[in-house]
Amino acid sequence: MDYYRPEGLNDALNWLDRHQQVQPLIAAGCTDLLALTRNTGLTGSTLDITAISALSGIEERTDCWRIGATTTWSEIIRHGLPAAFDGLKLAAREVGSIQIQNTATLAGNLCNASPAADGVPCLLALDAIVELSSAHSQRSLPLSEFILGARDTALMPGEIVTAISVPKAAATGHSVFLKLGARKYLIISIAMVAAGITVESGIISRASIAVGACSAVAQRLGNIERMLLGKPPDLGLLHEITDDLVALSLSPIDDVRADTTYRYKSAGELVRRAVGQLMPDQSECVA
Numbered sequence: 001m002d003y004y005r006p007e008g009l010n011d012a013l014n015w016l017d018r019h020q021q022v023q024p025l026i027a028a029g030c031t032d033l034l035a036l037t038r039n040t041g042l043t044g045s046t047l048d049i050t051a052i053s054a055l056s057g058i059e060e061r062t063d064c065w066r067i068g069a070t071t072t073w074s075e076i077i078r079h080g081l082p083a084a085f086d087g088l089k090l091a092a093r094e095v096g097s098i099q100i101q102n103t104a105t106l107a108g109n110l111c112n113a114s115p116a117a118d119g120v121p122c123l124l125a126l127d128a129i130v131e132l133s134s135a136h137s138q139r140s141l142p143l144s145e146f147i148l149g150a151r152d153t154a155l156m157p158g159e160i161v162t163a164i165s166v167p168k169a170a171a172t173g174h175s176v177f178l179k180l181g182a183r184k185y186l187i188i189s190i191a192m193v194a195a196g197i198t199v200e201s202g203i204i205s206r207a208s209i210a211v212g213a214c215s216a217v218a219q220r221l222g223n224i225e226r227m228l229l230g231k232p233p234d235l236g237l238l239h240e241i242t243d244d245l246v247a248l249s250l251s252p253i254d255d256v257r258a259d260t261t262y263r264y265k266s267a268g269e270l271v272r273r274a275v276g277q278l279m280p281d282q283s284e285c286v287a
Contacts, residue, residue: 118177
């Protein structure tokens with residue numbers, strides 16, 4: 001086994017470039033590392049990026065908020081991010097136990113590409129962009145183009161995720177995250193919804209809604225977002241958000257947690273509740 005834990009990003013990228021033919025594992029928070037190998041111990045080559053300080057931390061820039069790849073969920077919870085990130089913070093509290101939140105990383109959640117990854121709908125709703133680096137180049141992809149399917153991403157050989165950025169234009173208004181599982185804590189989602197709304201001059205100027213665990217990849221509900229835009233924020237809008245409209249963008253499966261029909265109905269109800277909570281002076285809503 002070839003195990004490497006560098007402190008510099010260039011050292012990591014150069015090592016990965018030399019080992020890309022053997023497709024090494026990349027360890028970020030390590031919470032899923034052994035589970036994904038399906039072995040009793042690590043085998044093959046492993047690049048441990050946990051000691052690279054340049055990959056951690058949250059930074060406000062002129063045009064975006066930049067979150068380093070190995071930033072933990074606990075760091076996201078504690079950081080003074082604007083209200084548009086409230087949904088992401090709520091999702092962070094759903095990522096396993098506190099011990100897991102202290103170790104698990106944002107990039108690890110994305111690279112696992114689980115259909116039920118709690119962070120993905122929130123970042124989709126924030127128009128997140130994924131920064132990818134190799135020894136020879138750097139590129140950026142919208143999150144919607146980075147996760148291709150269940151356990152499948154657009155990462156090329158020799159690349160790692162170095163950061164996730166959220167444009168300032170998307171970091172406005174307020175957001176919320178709602179999750180349905182078989183129990184309240186420490187559970188994989190049956191359905192989950194992230195929603196954000198910005199109100200300016202008495203009308204909805206930005207709306208973003210994403211549903212997770214109801215398709216191979218979390219989906220934005222563009223049809224409902226467009227329906228909300230330009231309208232005054234009012235609970236009456238919730239009657240226009242039907243289960244059928246929500247279902248247009250989804251393709252849930254039957255599994256041990258829930259069947260397709262239950263997921264469709266759950267997603268519709270969660271979308272209405274999330275949008276209702278974001279209406280002015282509304283702390284909760286039951287459609």
